[in-house]
Amino acid sequence: MNWAIWKRRTKQAATVLIAITAVTATGSSLLWRDRSTLDSTGWQAPPDPAENNASVTVTWLGVTTLLFDDGESQILIDGFFSRPTLWDSILGRAVVNDAATINYALHEFGIRRLAAIIPVHSHFDHAMDIGAIARRTSASVLGSESTANIARGAGVPEDQIIVAADGQTYEFGEFKIRLLRSRHAPIGWGGDTPLPGTIDEPLSLPQPIDAFREGASYSIVIEHTQGTTLVQGSAGFVEGALEPLSADVVMLSVGGLTTLDSEYAEIYWQETVTNTGALTVYPIHFDDFTKPFGTVIPSPKFLGNLEKTARWFDAFRDKWDQGTQILLPEFGKPIPLYAPPSSST
Numbered sequence: 314m315n316w317a318i319w320k321r322r323t324k325q326a327a328t329v330l331i332a333i334t335a336v337t338a339t340g341s342s343l344l345w346r347d348r349s350t351l352d353s354t355g356w357q358a359p360p361d362p363a364e365n366n367a368s369v370t371v372t373w374l375g376v377t378t379l380l381f382d383d384g385e386s387q388i389l390i391d392g393f394f395s396r397p398t399l400w401d402s403i404l405g406r407a408v409v410n411d412a413a414t415i416n417y418a419l420h421e422f423g424i425r426r427l428a429a430i431i432p433v434h435s436h437f438d439h440a441m442d443i444g445a446i447a448r449r450t451s452a453s454v455l456g457s458e459s460t461a462n463i464a465r466g467a468g469v470p471e472d473q474i475i476v477a478a479d480g481q482t483y484e485f486g487e488f489k490i491r492l493l494r495s496r497h498a499p500i501g502w503g504g505d506t507p508l509p510g511t512i513d514e515p516l517s518l519p520q521p522i523d524a525f526r527e528g529a530s531y532s533i534v535i536e537h538t539q540g541t542t543l544v545q546g547s548a549g550f551v552e553g554a555l556e557p558l559s560a561d562v563v564m565l566s567v568g569g570l571t572t573l574d575s576e577y578a579e580i581y582w583q584e585t586v587t588n589t590g591a592l593t594v595y596p597i598h599f600d601d602f603t604k605p606f607g608t609v610i611p612s613p614k615f616l617g618n619l620e621k622t623a624r625w626f627d628a629f630r631d632k633w634d635q636g637t638q639i640l641l642p643e644f645g646k647p648i649p650l651y652a653p654p655s656s657s658t
Contacts, residue, residue: 348601349611354623356641359595359648367649369539372422373595373642375609376438376602377546377566381535382647386428386486389452390533390544390564392443394418397522399603407519408437410445410467414606419449422645427452428485433546434497435459435528436508438602444469455483455490458511459528465515477531489536496549497530500569506549532585534558540651543589546598548573550584560589561651567626568598571618575625582629586637594630594639595648596622609644 362370372380379390395411418424427450432440440460444467447454454464455475464474475483477492484490501507510526532555533544540561548570563586570578586594599619601612611619623639630637642648 344615345613347614349614349618349620351609351611351619351641353620354641355627356596356623356639358643359640359646362647362649365649367651369537369650370647371542371564371650372647373597373644374418374422375600375606375644377433377544377564377598378439379544379564379597380422380424381488381542381650382426383487383537383539385426386488387424387426388485388488388490388535389424389427389430389446390535391432391439391546392430392441392446393438393602394442394446394606396602396604396606397437397441402522402603405521405523407521408441409519410442411606412445415442415445415449418606419446424450428488429453429455429483429490431455431490431492431533432460433533433544434530435463435512435525437522437525439546440525441522443467447473453485455492456531457529459513459526462512462514463516463525466517487537491534491536492531493534493554495530495532495545495547495551495554497527498548498566498569498573500548500572534560537651542650543585543591545585548578548581548598550581552580552584555584556588558589560591562593562595563589563591564595564597566598567596567617567619567622568612569617571614571621571625572616578622578625579629582626583633586629587633591634592637594626594637595642596626596639597642607644 369383376393377391378393381388394414397408401408430443430452440463443454444464447469453473453475455477458476461474461476479494482489482491497506508526511528512526530547535542542562543560544564546566548566599611601610604610626639
C-alpha cells in the first residue's frame with residue numbers, strides 16, 4: 314500500500330471514529346436529558362403539619378434521607394448531603410464529605426436532637442456522610458458491619474456504633490426501631506445488586522464511590538406511640554418478610570423500578586403496601602442524586618421513569634388498596650405522620 318492510500322484510509326477511519334463518537338455522545342446526552350417532571354405524576358403534595366396538629370413529622374431531604382422528629386428526639390434514615398458529581402462516578406474519582414453542605418443541612422433543618430443515624434444499606438448515596446454527621450451530633454450509628462466500618466473510618470467512637478441484629482428493637486426516646494433483612498433492587502448487570510459485597514475494614518475518605526459496598530439491605534420499621542412507618546429504601550424485597558407487620562405509612566423507594574417490569578413492581582407493591590395495610594405511601598429515591606443537595610430533578614427515564622412509576626402505582630392502588638393515598642414529598646418540608654390524610658386523592 315502506498316503512502317497516499319494509507320493516508321487517505323487513515324483519514325477516513327478517523328472521520329468515521331469521530332462521527333461514531335459524536336453520535337454516541339449526542340445519543341447519551343439526549344437520554345440523560347429525557348426526564349419526567351414532578352407534575353407528570355399527578356400525585357398531590359402532603360398536607361401541612363400545622364393543619365393536622367401532627368406531633369410526629371418526617372422531612373424528606375432527597376434520595377432516601379429522611380428526618381423523623383417527634384419534638385423530643387430525631388431519627389435520620391440515611392445521611393447523604395454530599396453529592397458526588399456524575400463525572401466523579403464515571404471517572405472513578407475519589408470523593409470526600411462536603412463539610413459546608415453537611416453543616417448547612419444540620420443547621421437549616423434543625424438537626425439538633427439527633428439520636429440515631431440508620432442507613433438502609435451502605436452504598437454511597439445512602440451512607441456516605443453518616444460518619445461526618447455522627448461526629449458533629451454524637452448520634453448513634455445503627456446498621457450493618459459495613460455501615461459500622463464507614464463510621465469507624467470517619468473516626469466515630471465505638472460507643473456510638475451499634476451493629477444491628479435482625480429484628481431486634483432499639484429504642485431512642487419514643488421511637489422504637491427494627492431493622493429487617495431485605496434485598497436491594499436487582500438493577501445491576503444481569504439482575505444483580507449494584508456494588509455488592511461488604512466493607513470489611515474502616516473506610517476512610519477520600520475514596521471512589523465504588524468503595525461503598527452494599528453490606529446488608531434493610532426494611533426499617535419505625536414505631537412510635539402515634540403510629541408506625543415502614544421505610545423501604547431500595548426497591549427490593551424478601552417475599553413474605555413483612556406479612557406480620559402493620560404500618561400506617563410506607564416511604565417507598567422507586568429507584569430503578571421501571572428498569573424492571575410491571576409484574577415485579579406489582580409484587581413489590583403488594584409486599585410493602587398491601588401486606589402492611591398502609592393508608593399512605595410516599596415515593597422516594599426518584600431524584601437524580603448527582604445533582605447538588607436541594608436540587609430535585611427526576612432521574613433520567615432510562616434509569617427510572619417517574620411518570621411510568623406513577624401510572625403503575627395508581628393502577629396497583631386501585632386494584633389492591635383503594636383506601637390508600639399516594640403523596641409526593643416536597644424537599645425540606647415536614648410531613649405530618651399518623652394524622653388523618655387529606656380528603657383529596
